[in-house]
Amino acid sequence: MNISAQLQETAKKFADKPAYFFMGQQGTYAELDEAIQKFASGLEKLGIKQGDHIALLLGNSPHFVISLYGALRLGVTVIPVNPIYTADEIGFILNNGDVKAVVALDLALPLAEKMHTLLPRIEHYIFCETKPNSLVLSEIESLTVYSKMKSFTEIIASGEQSFQGPIVRDEDVAIILYTSGTTGKPKGAMLTHKNIYSNAKDVGDYLKMNQEDRVVTVLPMFHVFCLTVVLNAPLLSGATLLIAPKFSPKEVFSLIKEHTATVFAGVPTMYNFLHQYPDGDPNDLKSLRLCISGGASLPVALLKNFEKKFNVVISEGYGLSEASPVTSFNPLDRPRKPGSIGMSILRVENKIVDGLGQDVPIGAVGELIVRGPNVMKGYYKMPEETQAAIRDGWLHTGDMARMDEEGYFYIVDRKKDLIIVGGYNVYPREVEEVIYNHHDVVEVAVVGVPDPNQGEAVNAYVVSKNPALTFGQLQEYCREHLAKYKVPTTIEFIDELPKNTTGKILRRALKNIISQKVNN
Missing domain, CATH: 3.40.50.980 (Rossmann fold)
Known part of the structure; x- marks a missing residue:
């Protein structure tokens, strides 16, 4: 299962076919x-x-x-x-x-x-x-x-x-990915040759990748989402990579049009930038057969607005570094469910459990745990953290989720991002989805702030395209759609949300800002 050896076989079969295009x-x-x-x-x-x-x-x-x-x-x-x-x-x-x-x-x-x-x-x-x-x-x-x-x-x-x-050997460590982590120093997730090959093969099969595909490779290659979905899987399939050195809405539209690209994969922030790009022409994307979103939850409002504007369908999946990364994806042969991360991919099991590790009823919220040939060997030189993350063969993701009666999974939020207001659970993503639906909002992130009376309160950071939008107007909008304890007590308008290099919003950075304000 050495993915590099498999590439040799692909090269014999498609010797004269372009493997990649890069800057001309x-x-x-x-x-x-x-x-x-x-x-x-x-x-x-x-x-x-x-x-x-x-x-x-x-x-x-x-x-x-x-x-x-x-x-x-x-x-x-x-x-x-x-x-x-x-x-x-x-x-x-x-x-x-x-x-x-x-x-x-x-x-x-x-x-x-x-x-x-x-x-x-x-x-x-x-x-x-x-x-x-x-x-x-x-x-x-x-x-x-x-x-x-x-x-x-x-x-x-x-x-x-x-x-x-x-x-x-299958169990030899092929790649160590250092996770950004929410606290302390990053941990090195050890992925074996079996891990990376199996996930690339299964993802490629699931997405029906083939030698006719031309895949936009603009996600950073050092990130596991790109490594598996738009690098390893396409190369195993004989597809052509359209390598972009960095993300630019203008360049992405141009690349797709010039090479009649068939697959685009991005994080929600990329879709937001493409949607907001004033010169974005739906005709430039007409060659795409598949748009993939991952890396973070895609707001349903953004998904619907993007699809309506560009006449494409975005399929959302889920993964994490420790699982090589993909564990679930919206199936291509049945209805896609907006807001869902789809169903378990081939050979991978996902399930929802409570704090004791017991299965929860359908529709109930619990922790998502994962098992399969894609699950990491462990954290490099960190046996205790490995033992805490992998229990009885199951990887505990730390993500709160639910499953519907058809087997589709929905991420509710990170376990560590849960806000508890007066004993009630508030999931930031639920509040964010409501605020995203406001026509003046471009981006939003919700975090918990200390509150002397309720333990925590809800705080929203908002990027707006309307400078006249006020805290009172947006809070009133939230009151119309959320229970009282979920409504943000503070809304701060900022020019840009802090993000990492893959475009994922850094709630931790926002919490640090709050902490500094409290300490000062």
Whole structure:
């Protein structure tokens, strides 16, 4: 179940077919596989061996794909890292992850120099050229870390097409994904070769991906949503990746139109930006057969408005890093239910349990737990956290959900985001859905704030397109649609909600703002 070995088989079958388009360039499956093969061989010649860990500090590019699959072919564990993290954040992951080599853009060379003395275990820095090689060499020759430097081009040039990789076992760790976490330092979720292959294969089959598909790959490749749904699954299916280096509504519309894309996957924030884009033409999206949303709950109002404007159907799914990530998806062969994350995908079980681990009645809210070949091996060097997360073979997601009589699941909210007002449970998403329906609201996030009388109160942060919208007007709107204890006692209008690089709204950052105000 080595996904890189499976790509070799795909390359034999579709040798001359484009595997990807990227910024005006393209690579066939044969060319991609040759580069992967030589990169694996070149790593081995550097002294990187099976079981070693390497980190990828790369954005969306063929460099990422080649590095990922080349390392996996050698049996090396890959740690994808967000390249715009701070030096402290990157340093923690590289140190905690026992990284031996780093692959990064040449733009990150100053960062390598800065972190070099703090990370003595890193033996090699492989830089991917964005500038002419002569310029890069003149910049790095004076660096302390120069002796550890190799260029991506050099690694491939030194590799051999005849390279024979080691035997890779299903339970070997293929990827360690560091979760952002809600508290403390990030945890490294260990995904085995079986985990990532099974989920990519099952997702590809579920979504009926095939060699005719052209998949917009704009989600960040270092994120598990992209890794499985719009990178691994399409490549296993012989599809073509339309790689975008970063998200831009203008570029997405152009890319879909130019290449007659058939699949687009994004997080809710991306759909919101596309919906708000003034020059968005429905005709540009007419080639799409499938739109996928994940990474966070998609507001029903946004889903309906987007579908009405662009005449496409968005299918929502659910996943988490610890499950490689997909566990459920709205089926393509029966009605999609707005607001639902769909049904369990093939070979994966989802169920809802109470605090004692017992099944709850249909329609009741409880914690979503998951079991299947996609569930992680555990957290790297964290046995206690692993034991707390995986119990009796079931991964406890920390998400509150319910299931209807037809087996469709609905995320209610994060367990940790639950607001308790005077003993009553308030789920932020329920309040957000109501506020999203207001015609002047662009985005909203709801969090709990300390309250001396009720324990907690509901606070909403709102981005509005109407500067005249007032707190009183929006609160009155909420009173018409929500029970009294669910109505926000405070509504703050802000220009932009804090988000991570995948577009997920950071409630934690909003809570920190509240905490600072309380302390001051």
